Amino acid sequence: MDDLPSFVTCPPTVRAVDFGHVLVLIDYRTGSVQALQPPAAERWKAVSRTGALDRIAPALARRLLTLGLLTPASGPGPWTPALTASSAQASWGSTEHPAGITRPPRGPLAETLTAAAALATAFGVTRHSRTGMLHALALLSVARATTVRAATLQEATSAVNAVRRAGWYSPGRTACLEESVAAVLLLRTRRLGVRWCHGIASDPIRLHAWVQTMDGDDVAEPSSTRAYTPVLTIGDRHHQSR
Incomplete structure (x- = not known):
């Protein structure tokens, strides 16, 4: 990891949302979205507590740095933890989402x-x-x-x-x-x-x-x-x- 920084931080434009089975990173600077499966999500959360990049695999670290979801930091330090969100409950087809287009009501x-x-x-x-x-x-x-x-x-x-x-x-x-x-x-x-x-x-x-x-x-x-x-x-x- 010689080519990687020792410490990183999460940019203020990035928000992390933890659904339990997946952690989603939203970058409001670029509009990009990245989903991390549980093993990678746990590493992300471990890094968020100290800022030490050695808690994450080099390949994943490089990808997150390239995408701007992490940025180098001058020293250790935690950042804002992920927002905890509720996952959708299984509906077995009983819950439907609206589809199609409805003409808006008339107005002035x-x-x-x-x-x-x-x-x-x-x-x-x-x-x-x-x-x-x-x-x-x-x-x-x-x-x-x-x-x-x-x-x-x-x-x-x-x-x-x-x-x-x-x-x-x-x-x-x-x-x-x-x-x-x-x-x-x-x-x-x-x-x-x-x-x-x-x-x-x-x-x-x-x-x-x-x-x-x-x-x-x-x-x-x-x-x-x-x-x-x-x-x-x-x-x-x-x-x-x-």
């Missing part, structure tokens, strides 16, 4: 046009595969800092539905990331704030972005969203009017 044309502009902005910042997530997070942080009061559930739902109407006519693919970012931006035009969430679920491993009210209510989301463990959130639940 002016609101839909404003939502289209917000969605175009979201497309612009997320279109780069390696830096899109990082740019989206920066934009969300700016929007959060300039809100006046928390949106009500009705106001937030209206904004999400407006974005979905705009996305219905969009020639490009509108995924949850673009949709949730656009909803935050649309509410920002009214100086209203919501809580943006990015989470993960297992079996299979899947990611999802959505918005909540500041009181923690999921906005215009199916019940299946409760299967996701929030990993990163932007927005204060206890935001007070200024």
Whole structure:
């Protein structure tokens, strides 16, 4: 391991989520996701307690360093432990997830046009595969800092539905990331704030972005969203009017 550093740390943009049977590393700088099976996951957790790279196999160490999921450190030191998440329970086919496309409800044309502009902005910042997530997070942080009061559930739902109407006519693919970012931006035009969430679920491993009210209510989301463990959130639940 002469070519490897003696000590490493986990970059602040990387979040680790432990499902027990798999540990998932999400890099919010690049948007990359890496899953570690139990033997590798245990080594990762051992390294996280001291920062000493000799607790991990050289091949795995090189891969994690190359991917930017670990970075060299000047000395020993622990980093934030993995977030513990619940694995999905076996349903034996009795639990289904929603599929298909549902046409969004009708709404004011002016609101839909404003939502289209917000969605175009979201497309612009997320279109780069390696830096899109990082740019989206920066934009969300700016929007959060300039809100006046928390949106009500009705106001937030209206904004999400407006974005979905705009996305219905969009020639490009509108995924949850673009949709949730656009909803935050649309509410920002009214100086209203919501809580943006990015989470993960297992079996299979899947990611999802959505918005909540500041009181923690999921906005215009199916019940299946409760299967996701929030990993990163932007927005204060206890935001007070200024």
